[in-house]
Amino acid sequence: xxxxxxxxxxxxxxxxxxxxxxxxxxxxxxxxxxxxxxxxxxxxxxxxxxxxxxxxxxxxxxxxxxxxxxxxxxxxxxxxxxxxxxxxxxx
Numbered sequence: 001x002x003x004x005x006x007x008x009x010x011x012x013x014x015x016x017x018x019x020x021x022x023x024x025x026x027x028x029x030x031x032x033x034x035x036x037x038x039x040x041x042x043x044x045x046x047x048x049x050x051x052x053x054x055x056x057x058x059x060x061x062x063x064x065x066x067x068x069x070x071x072x073x074x075x076x077x078x079x080x081x082x083x084x085x086x087x088x089x090x091x
Contacts, residue, residue: 023084054081
């Protein structure tokens with residue numbers, strides 16, 4: 001995997017990643033809630049919410065609960081969805 005992080009403006013962070021894997025598997029790893037729950041949890045946290053509405057205007061929401069009552073969440077509004085190619089969203 002390689003990653004490129006750029007700052008297109010004062011309010012944007014663009015993260016591009018390249019994986020040495022078939023596109024359909026990478027797309028599934030990023031869009032299938034069952035698969036996401038298996039890999040997307042920082043150390044010391046467990047995923048308490050995982051939902052993906054994969055359409056323009058749809059919402060992706062992840063939430064985690066951690067040790068000592070800590071919690072965090074991210075909500076992304078999808079702007080572009082091209083199956084097996086591209087997902088663009090904004091927090």
